[in-house]
Structure formats: structure tokens, C-alpha cells
Amino acid sequence: MTGTRVTGGDHLDQDLSAYLDDELGAAGRARADAHLAACAGCRDALAGLRDVVATARSLEDRGPATDLWRGIERRIAPPPPLPFVLPPRAARRPPGRLRVVRQFSFTLPQLASAAAIVAVLSGGGVWWAMSGARNAGVAATAPDGAGAAGGMGATAAEFEVRRYDAAAADLERVLDQNRGRLDPETVRTVEANLAAIDAAIASARRALAADPANPYLSGHLAEQMQRKIRVLQRAADAVTADYTGAS
Amino acid sequence: MEHSRPGVTPTSVPESARSPGGDAGDVALAAAGDAAAFRRLYEAHVGRVHSLARRMVGCDHADEATQDAFVRAWRKLGSFRGESAFGTWLFRLAVNVMLTRRAQLATRRGREVVDDELLAQQPDRVRSRGLGLDFETAIVALPEGARQVFVLHDVEGYTHEEIATLLGVTSGTSKAQLHRARMLMRRVLAKG
Numbered sequence: 001m002t003g004t005r006v007t008g009g010d011h012l013d014q015d016l017s018a019y020l021d022d023e024l025g026a027a028g029r030a031r032a033d034a035h036l037a038a039c040a041g042c043r044d045a046l047a048g049l050r051d052v053v054a055t056a057r058s059l060e061d062r063g064p065a066t067d068l069w070r071g072i073e074r075r076i077a078p079p080p081p082l083p084f085v086l087p088p089r090a091a092r093r094p095p096g097r098l099r100v101v102r103q104f105s106f107t108l109p110q111l112a113s114a115a116a117i118v119a120v121l122s123g124g125g126v127w128w129a130m131s132g133a134r135n136a137g138v139a140a141t142a143p144d145g146a147g148a149a150g151g152m153g154a155t156a157a158e159f160e161v162r163r164y165d166a167a168a169a170d171l172e173r174v175l176d177q178n179r180g181r182l183d184p185e186t187v188r189t190v191e192a193n194l195a196a197i198d199a200a201i202a203s204a205r206r207a208l209a210a211d212p213a214n215p216y217l218s219g220h221l222a223e224q225m226q227r228k229i230r231v232l233q234r235a236a237d238a239v240t241a242d243y244t245g246a247s
Numbered sequence: 248m249e250h251s252r253p254g255v256t257p258t259s260v261p262e263s264a265r266s267p268g269g270d271a272g273d274v275a276l277a278a279a280g281d282a283a284a285f286r287r288l289y290e291a292h293v294g295r296v297h298s299l300a301r302r303m304v305g306c307d308h309a310d311e312a313t314q315d316a317f318v319r320a321w322r323k324l325g326s327f328r329g330e331s332a333f334g335t336w337l338f339r340l341a342v343n344v345m346l347t348r349r350a351q352l353a354t355r356r357g358r359e360v361v362d363d364e365l366l367a368q369q370p371d372r373v374r375s376r377g378l379g380l381d382f383e384t385a386i387v388a389l390p391e392g393a394r395q396v397f398v399l400h401d402v403e404g405y406t407h408e409e410i411a412t413l414l415g416v417t418s419g420t421s422k423a424q425l426h427r428a429r430m431l432m433r434r435v436l437a438k439g
Binding site: 013014016017018023045048049051052053055056057060061063064066071072073075076191194195196198199200205 | 430
């Protein structure tokens with residue numbers, strides 16, 4: 001504890017900052033005051049630190065010298081039609097090297113999570129669960145031939161959506177963590193795809209919240225979720241290939 | 248939590264960049280895919296985000312880091328619940344972007360960006376540009392951990408507990424790094 005370190009004979013050192021920030025207890029502050037009264041060096045240091053803090057707090061914000069919006073606009077613009085193309089792994093390898101050092105660091109549990117959610121969702125599981133839960137009795141045809149299934153409870157639908165959210169968040173986090181190691185063009189392409197899909201998902205969710213029984217909105221949301229999973233799946237496939245060394 | 252900085256003048260926002268509904272209206276529009284609304288949010292907040300970027304990752308990487316922060320914000324708008332001001336949410340997101348970028352840069356370089364000796368040389372290089380810029384340049388030259396804590400605590404008003412959570416360190420480490428940074432910056436001011 002900072003407040004207990006102040007002693008009459010020692011210089012205050014780190015306790016100067018604690019003193020300045022009023023983090024010393026009453027006893028520690030009294031000891032510091034006693035020391036400062038007798039030590040010109042510590043008084044001088046304290047005055048200097050006060051100047052530093054005052055200057056830091058008075059710094060003004062200023063914008064960039066050049067307009068950065070154009071670059072942002074490019075990256076958030078609607079993406080080119082799916083599927084995006086990851087650069088061939090061979091193209092990312094230095095010439096003359098048979099094996100490239102793994103560029104990603106997905107953990108096995110993360111890969112397992114991705115694989116599981118892809119297995120569930122790529123077959124139209126979300127659409128099936130959502131349409132079944134929200135529209136029991138509403139005849140519909142699921143995409144990808146998954147088939148309509150009434151009787152699926154709301155709990156199951158929420159479970160699938162939660163699984164989707166969790167898996168997507170996991171994959172996004174890992175991609176974020178590895179973005180510095182990825183080919184910048186690949187990152188931009190993935191981000192552009194995800195940004196457009198995320199906007200569509202957010203919009204569909206809001207609309208569905210206002211009209212929960214709307215089968216079109218349920219299907220639309222499920223489609224957007226599947227699109228996102230497909231994008232993430234392709235990134236995960238590339239990662240998996242590197243992870244396992246498959247060619 | 249809102250972090251206000253006494254004495255700090257907010258970045259001016261051109262009248263044309265403001266929307267009648269303010270941030271809240273533009274956030275809703277942007278979340279629905281309205282890029283023009285998001286541009287207004289960008290115009291309103293880019294000064295603060297870019298200043299954070301300059302201080303945390305340096306001028307060379309500030310533009311790209313700022314763009315990263317806004318692109319990330321665009322992607323995450325759907326998760327913004329309005330529980331805090333949009334600016335607060337954006338700033339916290341930007342802090343995380345900057346911390347990630349710092350970690351990537353440090354990994355690439357395999358060392359701390361600069362040492363105390365280099366810091367001591369900084370003021371002489373930019374003295375003619377005014378104390379504010381001298382001070383900002385010196386911030387960038389601080390050792391990695393000290394800079395992060397100094398910017399977050401003394402410039403941005405975060406508490407040691409918040410910094411400890413953000414950086415994954417103890418609050419004691421945060422306090423020690425803050426003191427180290429302040430002592431180094433004191434040398435800068437003494438030279439000025």
C-alpha cells in the first residue's frame with residue numbers, strides 16, 4: 001500500500017505521485033508533509049510533477065492533417081459480391097519455402113467452436129429454429145432444403161441465436177487479434193463483408209423486434225446470419241489449413 | 248463512465264457536420280447502414296480519436312489506427328445500446344484498438360519503441376513548434392507501458408483500476424508506470 005511506505009528519512013519517490021493524486025492515507029500524507037517540509041529535492045520534484053499533470057490535462061485535441069474519411073468509406077462500403085477470395089496460401093509463402101510459419105493462432109477450442117456453429121448454421125439451422133419458434137404453424141420452406149419444422153420452442157431459437165452470437169464473437173475476436181499478421185487486402189475484404197452483413201443483421205433484428213411474428217424478417221435475419229458465418233467460415237478454413245499444415 | 252478533462256477544448260465540429268438529432272439520431276441511422284450519418288459521427292469525434300492515436304501509437308501510425316477505430320465502430324454499431332454516450336463508447340473502443348495496435352507494433356519490433364535516453368533528446372528536436380507539441384512528442388517517446396498509463400490516466404482521466412483492467416496489469420503496476428512516466432516527462436518540461 002502506497003500510503004504506508006512514506007518514512008521520515010527516505011525520499012518520497014513513487015509516493016510523490018500518490019501524494020499528488022491524493023492517494024495517501026491521512027497518516028501517510030502527514031508523514032509526506034513532514035518530509036517535504038525538510039527536503040528541498042522532493043519539493044522540487046513534486047512541483048515538477050504538478051506541472052506535468054497540469055500540462056497533460058490541458059492538452060487539446062486536434063484532428064488529422066489529412067482527411068481520413070475516404071479510407072474509412074472504402075472499408076465500410078458494401079463489399080463486392082460474395083464469395084470473397086482469400087489469397088492462395090502458396091502466394092503468401094516466401095519463395096523457396098515448403099512450409100510457411102503459421103500466420104494464425106486459433107486455439108483448438110476456438111476451431112471446434114467455429115466448426116460446430118458452422119455445422120449447425122450452414123444447413124439453415126438458425127432459419128429453421130427461428131421460423132419454427134416464431135411462426136409455429138406457418139408453412140414455409142427453409143433455404144438449403146433444411147425444411148420447415150414447427151414445434152421448435154422459443155428457447156431453442158434463442159439458444160441457436162446465442163450460439164451464433166457467441167461463435168461469431170469468438171471468431172471476430174480471434175480475427176481481430178490476428179489482423180496484424182494477415183494480408184492487409186484480405187483483412188479489408190473480410191472487414192468490408194462483415195461490416196455490410198453486420199449492418200444488415202442489426203437492421204433485421206430491429207425490424208424483427210418490432211414485428212416478431214413476421215416470417216419474412218425471420219428468414220431475412222437467418223440469411224444474414226448465414227452469410228456472416230460463411231464469411232467467417234472461409235477465414236476459418238484458411239486458418240485451419242495453416243493450422244493443420246494441410247495443403 | 249464519462250471521462251471529462253478539465254481545460255480541454257472539444258474538437259470543433261463544423262455546423263455542416265452536425266445533424267439535428269445529434270449523435271443519437273446519427274447512431275441510429277448509421278446502425279441501419281447510413282454512411283452519411285456515420286460520416287457525421289466521424290467528423291464529430293475524429294479529433295479526439297486521432298489525438299488518442301497520436302499519443303498512444305505515434306504519428307506514423309495514427310492515421311491508420313484512427314481509421315481502424317472507426318471501421319471497428321461501424322461494425323460494432325449494432326452492439327451499441329446507448330447505455331453511455333456514443334462518444335464514450337467510441338472512445339473506449341478506440342482505446343482497445345490502440346492497445347491492440349501497440350501490442351502488434353511492439354511484437355514486430357521485438358523491443359520497447361524508445362528508451363529513456365531517446366526521450367531525453369526529444370524536446371530539442373521540436374522546441375520551435377511550441378510546448379504543446381513538445382509535450383506530445385515526448386509522450387510518444389515514453390517507454391511503452393509508461394506511455395499507455397500516462398495517456399490513459401493523466402490525459403484521459405481513467406482510474407488506475409480501469410487501466411489495470413484494460414491493460415491486464417495490477418493497479419500497483421499502473422501506479423508505478425505512471426510515476427515513471429511523470430518523472431520522465433518532468434525532465435522534458437524542465438528542459439523546455
